[in-house]
Structures are given as C-alpha cells and as structure tokens.
Amino acid sequence: MKKLSVMLLFLFGISAGLLAQSKKAIQTVTIKTPSVQCESCKKKIESFLAREEGVEKSVVDFKRKTTKVTFYTDRTNIENIKTAIANAGYDADDVTANEESYQKLPKCCKKPEDGGGMKKQ
Template sequence: MKKILLVAIAVMGITTFASAQAKKGVQTVTIQTPTVQCESCKKRIEDHLKREDGVQKSVVDFKKHVTKVTFVSERTNVENIKAAIANAGYDADDVKAEDEAYKKLPKCCKKPEDGGGM
C-alpha cells in the first residue's frame, strides 16, 4: 500500500513539475505580409521585430509573403506586432504600411506598382 501511495505521489510531482516548466503565455502567429519582396525585406522586418518587447523569434518567408512570430503574450500582442511591421514600411494583414517608413524603403522593397520589386 505504501508503494502505491509513493508511486502516485511521485507521478503527481513529476506531472506538476513538467507543467510548471512549460512556457506560459508564449504564442506563435502567422501574419500575411504581401508587400515583402526580397531577402532585404526579410532582414529589415526580422531586425525591426527584434526590438519589439516580448518578441522571441520572427521568420519572414518572402516567397510565401508570410511572417511567423513567436511572442510572450503578457508583454505584447498581435496588434502591436502588426504595427511594428507597418512601422518598418510593410503591410501586415489588415494594417497598411506607415507612409514615411514605406517611402524610405529601397526601390527593390517597394510594391511593383510603385516601380519596385525584383
């Protein structure tokens, strides 16, 4: 009987320890970034998101026009991440690029209708 009780306590302790080790509040979101054109765009967005509080990782796929961001939800949210991308000069889902930042982008990073693209 004591062995069963000890095993049950050990299992409960391991389960509690494992769940406490899981990262709480970490989320990953995929944001459509249709105006991303090239490797330069990728680097610019990833560098910009490194400065965003709570962002742990960002990966821009310029061929698929998506940005995957892993962040701590207690420190930032999806709207702030979209705003950061827009402040870098790129559209992010329904958030349009900030005009002044877009104007500062190199020609290759601008929309094809503005004479950009590769």
C-alpha cells in the same frame, strides 16, 4: 508531526503556485505580409521585430509573403506586432504600411505598382 505535515503541504502548495506563474504563455502567429519582396525586406522586418518587446522569434518568408512570429502574450499582442511591421514600412494583414517608412525603403522593397519589386528574369 502534525505541524510538520501541515508545513510541508503549505510549502508544496506555494512552490507549485510559483511554478505555475513562471510558465509564460507563448503564442505563434502567421501574418500575411504581401508587400515583402526580397531578402532585404526579410532582414529589415526581422531586425525590427527583434527590438519589439516580447517577441521571441520571427521568420519572414518573402516567397510566400508571410511572417511567422513567436511572442510572449503577457508582453505584447498580435496588433502590436502588426503595427511594428507597418512601422518598418510593410503591410501586415489588415494594417497598412506607415507611409513615411515605406517611402524610405529601397526601390527593390517597394510594391511593383510603385516601380519596385524583384526583376523577373
């Protein structure tokens, strides 16, 4: 009987440890994306981030010029996410857009000072 009790406690301890390990830390951050201009920008960033390892979800709000990203902290970090946005051609907080990617953006997705942006009506 004593062996059975010890065995059950041992198995319970292992299963509790495995459950604790299976819970992955998820974090949600909001990144300022001031160069986002339109729906096209939104789609481009969201599709770029969908391919980024560890990113669970991303939502771009081009009116507020923010990008909300939910990701697994054991697979990526906020700096990698900012770099991915910059590689898509957009500024992300303190990370400036990759110049080559920015030049490939459609005119509507470029900054107003570069002749782009949404037309005011």
